[in-house]
Amino acid sequence: MSEIAKASATKAGPDLRVDVMQSQLGRARGLGSAKSGTHHWWVERVTSVALIPLTIWFVIVALRLVGHTRADVAHWAANPINATLAAALVIVTFHHTQLGLQVVIEDYVHAESLKLPSLLVIKGAAFLLGLAGLLSILKLAFTG
Amino acid sequence: MTNPRDALTIARTSDGRLVRRPLSPHLQAYKPQITSVLSIMNRMTGIALSVGTLLLVWWFVAAASSDSAYAGVSGFMRSPLGLLFLFGWIASLWYHFCNGIRHLAWDAGMGFELPTVYATGWAVVGATGVLTVVTMIAVVMAL
Numbered sequence: 001m002s003e004i005a006k007a008s009a010t011k012a013g014p015d016l017r018v019d020v021m022q023s024q025l026g027r028a029r030g031l032g033s034a035k036s037g038t039h040h041w042w043v044e045r046v047t048s049v050a051l052i053p054l055t056i057w058f059v060i061v062a063l064r065l066v067g068h069t070r071a072d073v074a075h076w077a078a079n080p081i082n083a084t085l086a087a088a089l090v091i092v093t094f095h096h097t098q099l100g101l102q103v104v105i106e107d108y109v110h111a112e113s114l115k116l117p118s119l120l121v122i123k124g125a126a127f128l129l130g131l132a133g134l135l136s137i138l139k140l141a142f143t144g
Numbered sequence: 145m146t147n148p149r150d151a152l153t154i155a156r157t158s159d160g161r162l163v164r165r166p167l168s169p170h171l172q173a174y175k176p177q178i179t180s181v182l183s184i185m186n187r188m189t190g191i192a193l194s195v196g197t198l199l200l201v202w203w204f205v206a207a208a209s210s211d212s213a214y215a216g217v218s219g220f221m222r223s224p225l226g227l228l229f230l231f232g233w234i235a236s237l238w239y240h241f242c243n244g245i246r247h248l249a250w251d252a253g254m255g256f257e258l259p260t261v262y263a264t265g266w267a268v269v270g271a272t273g274v275l276t277v278v279t280m281i282a283v284v285m286a287l
Contacts, residue, residue, distance in 0.1 A: 045251060059237075063282045063286055066283060066286040066287055067218075070206075070207055093197060093200075097190075100190045137208070140204075140208050
């Protein structure tokens with residue numbers, strides 16, 4: 001069911017007119033121009049909440065490991081709890097990073113020919129770096 | 145529409161009506177304030193932290209690779225450039241951490257009164273300074 005509304009702004013003058021051929025339900029289902037509603041915003045918040053304890057944990061751990069040998073780091077990562085939290089840190093960090101950088105690009109890169117490649121490079125780099133960190137942690141966890 | 149510039153001022157209300165909204169002045173027309181400066185710093189530290197993840201991944205990959213690779217990343221962190229990198233990373237991390245909590249409080253609907261916004265802003269600046277100095281001292285002592 002679609003409703004045809006002649007919408008004209010009260011203060012915009014008589015020359016400003018548009019035909020809206022969409023029902024109210026259709027507008028709501030469309031979830032706005034980005035087609036995903038508040039999903040991006042919400043995931044940014046969820047990851048930031050997760051990063052609060054993970055960051056505190058990682059800073060304490062990093063300060064204990066800095067200056068030690070590779071064998072000490074491997075020994076530390078052999079503990080499943082350490083490896084789990086380190087893997088979670090890497091995953092959540094890069095998810096939050098690519099969400100944030102996406103907004104920066106969308107805000108400042110206006111040329112469509114540059115915007116899409118920039119987004120692809122950022123997302124690809126975040127994915128590969130995150131994967132590299134994750135596989136390194138797993139290798140340390142399994143083989144030392 | 146008589147003037148093409150009008151297209152920039154036309155927006156749509158939530159019920160679909162078109163309205164003419166005023167354009168805000170360009171950013172450079174404003175005097176820097178604690179609110180706006182801290183806001184853009186949140187974004188700048190976020191970008192800095194993205195660069196900082198390179199060192200994080202380098203460290204994990206080196207630890208999983210070989211003793212010589214690990215010696216390489218340790219040597220970088222002890223070098224003057226590495227220490228500068230670490231300082232920038234740590235300062236950005238604590239700023240983004242503290243101001244991020246401030247943002248989450250706003251998202252929860254708290255702390256919108258102007259005196260509160262100023263107070264939490266300065267609290268973020270103070271906490272970032274203290275945490276950065278303490279962490280940096282701990283890093284230099286451990287390296």
